[in-house]
Amino acid sequence: MTTAKSRALVLESFGSLPRLVERPVPEPRPGHTLVRMRAAQVGHLDLNVVDGKFGILPDLPAVPGTTGCGVVLASDIHPEGSLVRLGGKALGLRRDGCWAEHALVPDAAAEAVAEGTDPALACSWFSPVGTAWAAVHAVAQVQAGERVLVTGAAGAVGAMTVQVAARAGAEVIGVVGRPTKLAHVPAPAKSVLASDLSVESVGGPVDVVVDTVGGPVLRDALPLVRPRGRVALVGYTAGRELTVDLADFLLADVSLLPVNLMTRGKEIAADAEGLLAELRSGELTLEIERHGIEGLTEAVRRLRSGEAVGKVVLELG
Ligand SMILES: NC(=O)c1ccc[n+]([C@@H]2O[C@H](COP(=O)([O-])OP(=O)(O)OC[C@H]3O[C@@H](n4cnc5c(N)ncnc54)[C@H](OP(=O)(O)O)[C@@H]3O)[C@@H](O)[C@H]2O)c1
Structure with a gap:
C-alpha cells in the first residue's frame, strides 16, 4: 500500500523562509480534525514567527500559518466534507499551522464556515x-x-x-x-x-x-x-x-x-460577524492577493515590502 503524500512549507531555521517538502498525510487521531487545506493567510504575525521575532515560537522544524480554511477529511465533531476555518489553539505558534496541503489540528481550532464562502476570505477576514x-x-x-x-x-x-x-x-x-x-x-x-x-x-x-x-x-x-x-x-x-x-x-x-x-476580540466579535455577510455579498470589499504554495517567496516579498494590496493568501488546492 502506498502512503498518501502531502506538501507542506516547513520552517527549519528562524530568519529563513520555510522549504516546500513532501511528507505523508498526517494520521487522524482522537480530539483532532484532519483538514484538506484550501487557503492559508500569510500575515504580519506569521512573518514575525518565521523571523523568530514573536513572543511565542514553535520548536523547529515546524509548519507556520496561524489561520487557514479547508475541508474536513476526518473528525469526531465536524462533519466530513464541511468547510472549516482554522485558527487559535497556538496553530502556527506552538504547533504546526496552516501552510500545508493537510493539517491535523485540535478540534477546537476548527470552526464551521458557511458553505460557499471563499476559503481565502474565510481565513483572512477577521x-x-x-x-x-x-x-x-x-x-x-x-x-x-x-x-x-x-x-x-x-x-x-x-x-x-x-x-x-x-x-x-x-x-x-x-x-x-x-x-x-x-x-x-x-x-x-x-x-x-x-x-x-x-x-x-x-x-x-x-x-x-x-x-x-x-x-x-x-x-x-x-x-x-x-x-x-x-x-x-x-x-x-x-x-x-x-x-x-x-x-x-x-x-x-x-x-x-x-x-x-x-x-477587544470578544467585545467586537458579533459586530464583525455581521460584516462577514456583507463581505460575502460584495457590499464591503477586502482585496485579496492569491499565491500558490510554490509562490511563498513572492507572497512574503510583497507583504514585507508593502507592495501587497489587501490580504495575502496561499491557495492550497
Ligand atoms: N493592533 C492590532 O490588534 C492589529 C490587528 C491587525 C493588524 N495589526 C497591524 O496593523 C498593521 C497593518 O496591518 P494590515 O493587515 O493592514 O497590513 P498591510 O495590508 O500589509 O498594510 C500595511 C500598509 O503599511 C504601509 N507601509 C508603510 N511603510 C511600510 C513599510 N516600511 N513596509 C511595509 N508596509 C508599509 C503600506 O501602505 P503604503 O504603501 O500605502 O504606505 C501597507 O499597505 C500591521 O502592522 C499589523 O501587524 C494590528
Whole structure:
C-alpha cells in the first residue's frame, strides 16, 4: 500500500523562509480534525514567527500559518466534507499551522464556515474587519459628521477602516505611501499621498486619525488632529518609535489610544460577524492577493515590502 503524500512549507531555521517538502498525510487521531487545506493567510504575525521575532515560537522544524480554511477529511465533531476555518489553539505558534496541503489540528481550532464562502476570505477576514471595527467604534468612538484620517488606507486593515468609518457617517480621508495605491483606497474616501500630508491637503483639521502604519507617518499625522481629537494606533509597520515632546503633547491635547484586537476580540466579535455577510455579498470589499504554495517567496516579498494590496493568501488546492 502506498502512503498518501502531502506538501507542506516547513520552517527549519528562524530568519529563513520555510522549504516546500513532501511528507505523508498526517494520521487522524482522537480530539483532532484532519483538514484538506484550501487557503492559508500569510500575515504580519506569521512573518514575525518565521523571523523568530514573536513572543511565542514553535520548536523547529515546524509548519507556520496561524489561520487557514479547508475541508474536513476526518473528525469526531465536524462533519466530513464541511468547510472549516482554522485558527487559535497556538496553530502556527506552538504547533504546526496552516501552510500545508493537510493539517491535523485540535478540534477546537476548527470552526464551521458557511458553505460557499471563499476559503481565502474565510481565513483572512477577521483580523482586518475586527481591527477596523475596534478602532472606529470601540477605541476612537467615531461619531457621524466627524472627519477621520486613515493611514495605510489601501492595506487590509486600513481599507476596511475607511469603509467602517464611512458607514459610521464620517468624512474619510485615506493616506497611502505610494501613488500606485491611490486607486485602491475604497470609496467614498478622498485619498492623499503620505508625502503630501498637511492640514491643507486634507482639507482642514481632522477629529480622528486611525494609524495602521506608525513611525514617521504617525509623526506627520498627529499635528493634523484638532484639540481633544483622538488617534487610534493599530500598527507600526513603518517604525515602532515615536518621540514625544511632553510640553507639545499637553498643548495639542490629542489622545493617543492603542487598538488591540486580542483584548477587544470578544467585545467586537458579533459586530464583525455581521460584516462577514456583507463581505460575502460584495457590499464591503477586502482585496485579496492569491499565491500558490510554490509562490511563498513572492507572497512574503510583497507583504514585507508593502507592495501587497489587501490580504495575502496561499491557495492550497
Ligand atoms: N493592533 C492590532 O490588534 C492589529 C490587528 C491587525 C493588524 N495589526 C497591524 O496593523 C498593521 C497593518 O496591518 P494590515 O493587515 O493592514 O497590513 P498591510 O495590508 O500589509 O498594510 C500595511 C500598509 O503599511 C504601509 N507601509 C508603510 N511603510 C511600510 C513599510 N516600511 N513596509 C511595509 N508596509 C508599509 C503600506 O501602505 P503604503 O504603501 O500605502 O504606505 C501597507 O499597505 C500591521 O502592522 C499589523 O501587524 C494590528
